Amino acid sequence: MVLGLFQVPAEALANVKQALGTPVAHSVYTKMRMADRKSATPLYLYNGGQDFWVPALGTRNLYDEQCGYGAPAVYRQVPGEHFAAELTGVGDAFDWVDARLRGEPAPSEC
Known part of the structure; x- marks a missing residue:
């Protein structure tokens, strides 16, 4: 996947593959989500x-x-x-x- 204007591969911005699908990303999303308040x-x-x-x-x-x-x-x-x-x-x-x-x-x- 390439990032728009700068044409930078998304993988260049993370040190793991599919960073948004990792347990760490899920934990951050869960803590930051405001669905309960x-x-x-x-x-x-x-x-x-x-x-x-x-x-x-x-x-x-x-x-x-x-x-x-x-x-x-x-x-x-x-x-x-x-x-x-x-x-x-x-x-x-x-x-x-x-x-x-x-x-x-x-x-x-x-």
């Missing part, structure tokens, strides 16, 4: 539609779960894979954070 802060979630590191479905599921708990949340899917999406989505994410820091209430699109 409501976020204590409003959420702005975005990711690339072609991201294989953080698949869009997982981010969308987190959004749906948190909406179900009543957390204020916004979800955006932007074009690109992981690195390109970082560039295409970060401007709106920064604007959202800036609005919270100015004291504007967090919107919810749930």
